[in-house]
Amino acid sequence: MLNHQIEFSKAIAEIYKPISGRVSDPDSVIPEGNPEGIQACEEYENIVRELQATLTPELEMIQARVIGPADELLTVIKMVQKVTLKRSHKQLDYDRRRATLKKIQDKKEKSLKDEKALYKAENEVEQATQEFNYFNDLLKEELPRLFALEREFIRPLFQSFYYMQLNVFYTLHEKMQSIDIGYFDLTLDIEDAFERKRGDIREATEALAITHFKTTGAKNKPALKYGSNQRLLEGRKSTSSATASQPSPSKALPPQQLANPSTPPPREDKRTTSSKTRRRPTPPRY
Secondary structure, eight states, X not given: OXXXXXXXXXXXXXXXXXXXXXXXXXXXXXXXXXXXXHHHHHHHHHHHHHHHHHHHHHHHHHIIIIIHHHHHHHHHHHHHHHHHHHHHHHHHHHHHHHHHHHHHHTOSSOOXXXXXXXXXXHHHHHHHHHHHHHHHXXXXXXXXXXXXHHHHHHHHXXXXXXXXXXXXXXXXXXXXXXXXXXXXOTTSOHHHHHHHHHTTHHXXXXXXXXXXXXXXXSOOOXXXXXXXXXXXXXXXXXXXXXXXXXXXXXXXXXXHXXXXXXXXXXXXXXXXXXXXXXXXXXXXXX
């Protein structure tokens, strides 16, 4: 408990030591701490360390007279638990041997092999009965004595622990009552002292805009930039106009194919096309 108090004091002291500036530039580091709060933390830590030194003999006595004997009692109880577990295993063996023996005995017609198995099962039942009765009688006889001794053993431990704990709490109370740290006003109630120390910090914090930052529930769709929406509409219009200007397939077909759609279109004469597209040779220049 006292070690936690010391660590708590160190944590509060770190909160009181904010540093502004850049670590890479030592000249820009500006300490902006709370010297009074840091001093109060150090004084409180010294008081707790003195308490540790004062209570060390009492804590050692508790370890020697209460915790040590209690650990020894737990060791004895663990041994008893092992014996109880052994008794449970023997009971399982006893039940299994009896079931095997009963199964063989219930047979109406027994062969020579069954007679041998019956003899073996009777011996196993007898041995399992002896082992189970040994552990069962042992626990029935000695567990009540153990509980009585345990009760007589624990009663003085509780009494010793009560008075030792009372002495520790009395020392803690007296030491904490005599704390004289000017940073704390121990005459006030805890809540009143906290409100006085806090001052207008809450109002100053709520005045910051970042503390009132809110986000909407649904995400807004991003708007198209640089007139992309208008360009998209113009592209759709031009596509529709180009489609309307193209001739329909029925207008482009010849009359004979319109009369009979199964008639293939006439083939174009390749020789005529090649003669038309053939270029005349250029005369040589002298």
